[in-house]
Amino acid sequence: xxxxxxxxxxxxxIFCLCALGGCDPTARWSPLRFATLEEAFPYANLxxxxxxxxxxxxxxxxxxxxxxxxxxxxxxxxxxxxxxLEKEDKKTGVILAVRMIQAPPPPGLPNCxxxxxxxxxxxxxxxxxxxxxxxxxPKSTEVTAVAKAQGRCIYGPCLQGPPASTCHEYASVxxxxxxxNSLQELSxxxxxxxxxxxxxxxx
Amino acid sequence: MKGRICFYFLVLTLWVSTALAVVVKxxxxxxxxxxxxxxxxxxxxQVPLGKTPLKYQAEFHSDISILRFTLKKIGYExxxxxxxxxxxxxxxxxxxQDFAARPSTINDPTLRSLQQRLAPTIDRTLQxxxxxxxxxxxxxxxxLRVTRLDDKILLILPIELRNTKDxxxxxxxxxxxxxxxxxxxxxxxxxxxxxIKAIRGERLLNGILLDVGYSRLRHGFEVSSHVESSIEMQxxxxxxxxxxxxxxxxxxxxxxxxxxxxxWSRDVGCEGGFETQMVFDPCLTKIPVTxxxxxxxxxxxxxxxxxxxxxxxxxxxxxxxxxxxNMFSQLGILLTNEKGETVIKRGLIPSSLPRIPKND
Numbered sequence: 399x400x401x402x403x404x405x406x407x408x409x410x411x412i413f414c415l416c417a418l419g420g421c422d423p424t425a426r427w428s429p430l431r432f433a434t435l436e437e438a439f440p441y442a443n444l445x446x447x448x449x450x451x452x453x454x455x456x457x458x459x460x461x462x463x464x465x466x467x468x469x470x471x472x473x474x475x476x477x478x479x480x481x482x483l484e485k486e487d488k489k490t491g492v493i494l495a496v497r498m499i500q501a502p503p504p505p506g507l508p509n510c511x512x513x514x515x516x517x518x519x520x521x522x523x524x525x526x527x528x529x530x531x532x533x534x535x536p537k538s539t540e541v542t543a544v545a546k547a548q549g550r551c552i553y554g555p556c557l558q559g560p561p562a563s564t565c566h567e568y569a570s571v572x573x574x575x576x577x578x579n580s581l582q583e584l585s586x587x588x589x590x591x592x593x594x595x596x597x598x599x600x601x
Numbered sequence: 602m603k604g605r606i607c608f609y610f611l612v613l614t615l616w617v618s619t620a621l622a623v624v625v626k627x628x629x630x631x632x633x634x635x636x637x638x639x640x641x642x643x644x645x646x647q648v649p650l651g652k653t654p655l656k657y658q659a660e661f662h663s664d665i666s667i668l669r670f671t672l673k674k675i676g677y678e679x680x681x682x683x684x685x686x687x688x689x690x691x692x693x694x695x696x697x698q699d700f701a702a703r704p705s706t707i708n709d710p711t712l713r714s715l716q717q718r719l720a721p722t723i724d725r726t727l728q729x730x731x732x733x734x735x736x737x738x739x740x741x742x743x744x745l746r747v748t749r750l751d752d753k754i755l756l757i758l759p760i761e762l763r764n765t766k767d768x769x770x771x772x773x774x775x776x777x778x779x780x781x782x783x784x785x786x787x788x789x790x791x792x793x794x795x796x797i798k799a800i801r802g803e804r805l806l807n808g809i810l811l812d813v814g815y816s817r818l819r820h821g822f823e824v825s826s827h828v829e830s831s832i833e834m835q836x837x838x839x840x841x842x843x844x845x846x847x848x849x850x851x852x853x854x855x856x857x858x859x860x861x862x863x864x865w866s867r868d869v870g871c872e873g874g875f876e877t878q879m880v881f882d883p884c885l886t887k888i889p890v891t892x893x894x895x896x897x898x899x900x901x902x903x904x905x906x907x908x909x910x911x912x913x914x915x916x917x918x919x920x921x922x923x924x925x926x927n928m929f930s931q932l933g934i935l936l937t938n939e940k941g942e943t944v945i946k947r948g949l950i951p952s953s954l955p956r957i958p959k960n961d
Contacts, residue, residue, distance in 0.1 A: 464669065
């Protein structure tokens with residue numbers, strides 16, 4: 399009987415240790431499900447105004463080539479840039495693509511001492527891209543690309559360090575900025591488009 | 602609720618305005634000469650549409666858009682055109698291609714003047730016969746030019762076979778004769794003989810060299826192996842005599858005397874010192890051990906190899922009115938493999954035939 403009672407102390411000790419360490423042994427994952435492209439870009443008039451989009455989440459380029467050729471070049475370039483093209487509409491000029499990677503979450507997320515090391519390891523991060531090809535003239539076409547991101551964050555109710563609420567912003571769909579290197583990705587896409595137009599003998 | 606209706610109205614307006622911007626138009630393509638292949642260009646992609654005269658329902662992104670088309674016909678220069686949404690009818694003139702080399706590119710004055718005389722006839726004749734088809738898809742590999750080989754003056758007709766599966770493998774001798782005959786049947790009757798008939802009055806010319814180049818894929822599979830060996834020092838256990846410090850090698854006895862002369866001894870503790878002991882060492886000595894491993898490296902290879910079949914057609918065969926069926930046996934034929942080695946040689950072959958270049 400005494401032995402059984404001693405055994406019951408073990409979970410209590412673990413709880414105490416966790417409480418001192420500042421975390422709950424139960425890991426919480428956010429988000430439970432990643433957004434779809436339509437959820438990431440819910441508005442049909444996304445490109446009507448680009449005001450409010452952070453500078454490093456948008457890239458715009460003008461190409462001196464006909465719309466038909468530029469649209470085709472963008473469509474090819476999306477795949478070359480390792481993005482998964484999910485939707486393209488030549489009439490509206492909109493292309494939606496996604497890229498899923500494993501990346502270490504940014505610093506500043508809750509990272510408890512004992513059981514939860516999740517935010518120090520690479521976790522899934524999705525990049526959502528919306529690209530608009532807009533005809534400006536018979537041989538002048540503008541390409542605008544914007545990027546959003548959503549990452550997985552693992553957290554517990556920490557007593558020390560950043561609060562769990564910092565997780566929610568990272569785990570919800572947000573403009574891809576700073577450490578997410580979206581400007582590099584978007585610039586790379588523009589380089590691919592330009593190379594494909596050069597290949598077609600248009601530039 | 603009102604806001605939501607406004608939002609949907611806005612979305613609908615945007616969609617309708619975008620959809621309305623697309624201009625669908627019937628374009629009428631005509632070319633001179635007709636029967637040219639029309640392709641829609643989308644970047645590097647060429648979408649085949651049909652042959653002229655052609656009616657094509659084109660979709661322009663807006664009324665300011667342009668579409669690019671290319672028109673191709675064997676024997677004529679390919680033309681790429683831009684068509685705007687305002688156009689209904691497209692007429693394209695395809696300039697005829699020059700098949701004969703420009704005389705100015707030939708250094709020898711005799712050959713230059715001969716080329717000058719032959720060029721118009723060659724261009725005119727090839728224009729007519731190029732569209733003829735046969736088992737082999739082909740293209741002209743260069744301009745036709747007269748050249749001196751040994752003491753003969755020959756007109757070189759360079760042909761390159763494309764995308765053909767049953768090209769002969771020069772290493773397979775049983776196929777070679779069949780291949781050489783098939784190639785001659787396609788190009789001899791349709792190109793070589795019409796050209797030679799058109800230029801037969803030219804006394805300086807001794808014949809035509811039909812020079813057919815072709816590439817084929819050679820599939821290979823080889824397994825190579827090599828032995829990798831490494832030397833590793835391995836431990837050999839054993840025992841050896843070692844001087845070991847013992848903190849209690851012997852007891853220290855202290856003898857005490859008293860005034861009556863009695864003595865007694867007492868143990869005052871241990872005395873340390875070194876002693877010889879047999880000690881087990883799991884790695885007493887090391888010996889080199891050679892490990893060998895046979896590594897197998899299988900390789901599948903696909904190599905494009907270029908070969909060449911050359912036919913010398915002497916002009917006398919026409920003069921002697923040899924029947925077309927019997928001409929093949931009277932030709933000079935040289936088949937060379939990718940290394941330039943002769944596989945088949947028969948008839949009169951000039952010693953100075955140009956050699957085949959190395960593999961692509």
